[in-house]
Amino acid sequence: MGEASATGPDTADPRPDGADPRPGTEGTRRVPADAGPGTVDAGDGVIVTRALTKRYRGGQLAVDGLDLIVPAGSVFGFLGPNGSGKTTTIRMLMGLIEPTSGTAHVLGRPMPRSARAVLPRVGALIEGPALYGFLSGRDNLLRYDAADPTADPRTRRARVAAALDRVGLTAAAGKKAKAYSLGMKQRLGLAAALLRPRRLLVLDEPTNGLDPQGMREIRALVRELASDGTTVFLSSHLLDEIEQVCTHAAVMARGRLVTQGAVTDLAAGARGRLVVTTPDTGDAARVLKEQGVADVVVAEDRVTGEAPERDLAEVNAALVTAGVRVRGFGVERASLEDAFVALTGEGFDVAG
Numbered sequence: 146m147g148e149a150s151a152t153g154p155d156t157a158d159p160r161p162d163g164a165d166p167r168p169g170t171e172g173t174r175r176v177p178a179d180a181g182p183g184t185v186d187a188g189d190g191v192i193v194t195r196a197l198t199k200r201y202r203g204g205q206l207a208v209d210g211l212d213l214i215v216p217a218g219s220v221f222g223f224l225g226p227n228g229s230g231k232t233t234t235i236r237m238l239m240g241l242i243e244p245t246s247g248t249a250h251v252l253g254r255p256m257p258r259s260a261r262a263v264l265p266r267v268g269a270l271i272e273g274p275a276l277y278g279f280l281s282g283r284d285n286l287l288r289y290d291a292a293d294p295t296a297d298p299r300t301r302r303a304r305v306a307a308a309l310d311r312v313g314l315t316a317a318a319g320k321k322a323k324a325y326s327l328g329m330k331q332r333l334g335l336a337a338a339l340l341r342p343r344r345l346l347v348l349d350e351p352t353n354g355l356d357p358q359g360m361r362e363i364r365a366l367v368r369e370l371a372s373d374g375t376t377v378f379l380s381s382h383l384l385d386e387i388e389q390v391c392t393h394a395a396v397m398a399r400g401r402l403v404t405q406g407a408v409t410d411l412a413a414g415a416r417g418r419l420v421v422t423t424p425d426t427g428d429a430a431r432v433l434k435e436q437g438v439a440d441v442v443v444a445e446d447r448v449t450g451e452a453p454e455r456d457l458a459e460v461n462a463a464l465v466t467a468g469v470r471v472r473g474f475g476v477e478r479a480s481l482e483d484a485f486v487a488l489t490g491e492g493f494d495v496a497g
């Protein structure tokens with residue numbers, strides 16, 4: 146894998162002072178009272194950052210005081226428009242670059258100091274997999290596995306076969322990687338990340354550049370990987386992707402955290418829209434405004450507006466009393482996009 150892929154210990158930036166795995170200080174386990182300096186009680190946080198900040202040499206403040214908590218077992222979506230600081234954060238989490246200030250703990254250990262101890266338990270797919278095009282998918286993985294000094298050569302073939310099977314590449318394993326589609330290459334990168342059992346998978350824009358079918362396949366694969374309890378942290382600039390795949394999300398804008406939490410809670414934070422279906426749209430719009438409904442919009446036989454805080458039964462009764470023939474009345478669930486707009490006051494305006 147390439148220089149930016151921190152999938153194994155050989156590609157990390159290990160610090161000699163980080164290689165002292167102490168029982169009880171890893172991952173989600175509670176840190177005992179006598180735990181040494183540098184460890185944190187991360188509770189259930191597989192990734193915990195405090196005031197994490199990165200200012201690049203040119204002066205660009207890419208990440209600004211980030212406090213992130215990624216719960217164990219979650220599929221955590223790291224969402225933000227292009228340039229909002231996602232890749233910079235991931236590079237700090239993987240120990241590839243140093244923060245300017247603040248701290249990052251992964252599996253309970255400080256990064257980048259403990260990279261050597263932490264990274265073997267983290268599978269990462271960052272900036273696309275680097276593959277040898279002239280080698281088959283299987284041979285790429287064999288070679289990759291061989292670069293891991295802790296991997297037992299006697300079980301190598303079985304390990305590679307299992308990883309290929311896991312990502313659905315068994316049938317194509319003998320094909321040269323240069324003949325792979327982008328989606329197959331992403332799968333092969335994931336297989337490389339899955340050669341060992343992992344506590345955490347970190348995937349930077351795993352569906353970037355894929356066609357809709359390829360995106361669906363990778364999303365299904367992520368769900369499957371998560372179903373066995375592996376925590377998955379994935380970045381995306383696609384709101385619907387996060388809604389489809391993730392249990393939790395953090396939203397970034399211009400280097401700062403806008404919000405984080407369970408996806409259902411985030412969406413619930415933005416009130417849904419009241420939707421009235423009626424042939425009498427003009428009268429319905431008037432009555433809704435009288436009832437204090439804001440942002441009333443008429444489109445064909447639907448009149449929508451911001452769901453008011455008052456009892457909706459009263460609003461419905463007012464419509465009927467005014468002679469509006471109501472065919473449908475309800476509140477549409479707010480989307481993560483609604484939440485983003487409500488939180489930032491801006492549209493989620495990105496390409497892709």
Ligand SMILES: Nc1ncnc2c1ncn2[C@@H]1O[C@H](COP(=O)(O)OP(=O)(O)OP(=O)(O)O)[C@@H](O)[C@H]1O
Pocket residue numbers: 201202203205206207225226227228229230231232233234382
């Ligand atoms: N090596 C670097 N040197 C200077 N500035 C950088 C560097 N890498 C990123 N930046 C800047 O930092 C900001 C955040 O970039 P980053 O790549 O972390 O965002 P992102 O959310 O991952 O966006 P994208 O989805 O486009 O990759 C951007 O303004 C970017 O131009």
